[in-house]
Amino acid sequence: MDATYLSLVLFGLVVRGYSDNITEITSTSSSTEASTISETTTEIVVIEPLGTRGLYGGSYYNSNARNPQNNHYVHGVYQPPQKDYYKRRDYFRDDGSDETLDYYLGFGLSKMTDQDFQYDDFHHYYHDINRTIAENETIPSDFVVGCHPNATFLCPENTETVCLMNGTIFCMSTISAVVPCPQNETTACVATVVPCVRACVEVSYNFEEIFIPCLSTVVIVDVYEDNKGKTLGQVSGTFVIMDALKETERTFCVAVIVDPKPKQTD
Numbered sequence: 001m002d003a004t005y006l007s008l009v010l011f012g013l014v015v016r017g018y019s020d021n022i023t024e025i026t027s028t029s030s031s032t033e034a035s036t037i038s039e040t041t042t043e044i045v046v047i048e049p050l051g052t053r054g055l056y057g058g059s060y061y062n063s064n065a066r067n068p069q070n071n072h073y074v075h076g077v078y079q080p081p082q083k084d085y086y087k088r089r090d091y092f093r094d095d096g097s098d099e100t101l102d103y104y105l106g107f108g109l110s111k112m113t114d115q116d117f118q119y120d121d122f123h124h125y126y127h128d129i130n131r132t133i134a135e136n137e138t139i140p141s142d143f144v145v146g147c148h149p150n151a152t153f154l155c156p157e158n159t160e161t162v163c164l165m166n167g168t169i170f171c172m173s174t175i176s177a178v179v180p181c182p183q184n185e186t187t188a189c190v191a192t193v194v195p196c197v198r199a200c201v202e203v204s205y206n207f208e209e210i211f212i213p214c215l216s217t218v219v220i221v222d223v224y225e226d227n228k229g230k231t232l233g234q235v236s237g238t239f240v241i242m243d244a245l246k247e248t249e250r251t252f253c254v255a256v257i258v259d260p261k262p263k264q265t266d
């Protein structure tokens with residue numbers, strides 16, 4: 001049994017306020033019973049109205065928000081546009097593909113030094129899409145584990161970072177937030193915003209909007225759900241029975257896949 005999923009759900013449900021600012025909360029979740037997993041996670045909780053926290057974290061931008069500074073959710077924090085955000089210019093090869101998104105993800109990966117897994121490449125529609133990807137997948141909720149603290153910040157605005165027990169990380173977006181791709185209206189895309197590398201479409205803002213086509217649709221099946229639509233939740237450290245999420249709320253578009261490579265031992 002792994003309590004991490006439940007406590008993540010809890011954060012999504014209870015920690016919301018009304019302020020433009022962001023509150024950083026450190027939570028320690030130790031699972032009960034037959035488990036040895038115990039971890040400390042730093043969660044950035046995004047406060048409405050600028051964005052809404054997803055089930056697994058991240059932030060969905062609220063397009064009705066009053067946002068005079070043009071803040072966007074960048075590596076875990078709402079921040080205004082800055083010139084030369086990435087500083088280093090070598091996060092990823094420059095082959096004219098979607099360079100900006102590659103820098104964004106490369107920057108995020110460079111912050112991760114996981115004990116169990118090593119990461120150095122990722123897959124999205126514009127980058128190394130030579131991986132076998134199931135069109136539809138079903139994943140049990142207890143296969144989702146708490147992310148390495150710095151992995152939490154990997155995925156861009158309008159996606160959530162989801163870490164799986166086998167080390168694979170998905171940047172995924174709730175299906176209700178996907179939009180038709182501008183380049184092909186019959187396919188679904190995640191619309192995200194990331195800092196520019198050099199040439200911005202809208203230079204004055206230093207942010208670029210990118211549409212990432214969905215690679216796969218994933219349904220996270222709640223292993224605690226009973227046949228009456230109830231599930232186990234946790235409130236202030238106590239397990240309670242609560243309404244299970246609807247299937248649409250557990251259906252996601254996977255836009256980025258990061259696979260682990262075996263950790264080198266020396």
Ligand SMILES: *[C@@H]1O[C@H](CO)[C@@H](O)[C@H](O)[C@H]1NC(C)=O
Pocket residue numbers: 019020021
């Ligand atoms: C947000 O935080 C900044 C710096 O701590 C502060 O100056 C500002 O007043 C805060 N804004 C709101 C809406 O609380």
Ligand SMILES: *[C@@H]1O[C@H](CO)[C@@H](O)[C@H](O)[C@H]1NC(C)=O
Pocket residue numbers: 110111112113114149150
């Ligand atoms: C997270 O990233 C920061 C900044 O790069 C780094 O100093 C820190 O060691 C990282 N934490 C872990 C647990 O890897």
Ligand SMILES: *[C@@H]1O[C@H](CO)[C@@H](O)[C@H](O)[C@H]1NC(C)=O
Pocket residue numbers: 128129130131
């Ligand atoms: C995918 O393509 C990249 C770049 O062309 C290459 O480095 C990588 O090994 C390929 N991966 C697979 C699984 O074929």
Ligand SMILES: *[C@@H]1O[C@H](CO)[C@@H](O)[C@H](O)[C@H]1NC(C)=O
Pocket residue numbers: 135136217
């Ligand atoms: C995937 O799911 C969608 C929606 O339920 C369905 O239309 C499609 O046929 C499925 N594809 C595969 C390969 O099962």
Ligand SMILES: *[C@@H]1O[C@H](CO)[C@@H](O)[C@H](O)[C@H]1NC(C)=O
Pocket residue numbers: 137139164166167168259260
């Ligand atoms: C890990 O599991 C997910 C979900 O079943 C799957 O899509 C992914 O390919 C797996 N990763 C590896 C490295 O096997």
Ligand SMILES: *[C@@H]1O[C@H](CO)[C@@H](O)[C@H](O)[C@H]1NC(C)=O
Pocket residue numbers: 184185186187
């Ligand atoms: C749009 O996407 C659909 C589904 O993937 C594909 O069959 C079609 O050829 C695409 N159209 C164009 C113009 O690329």
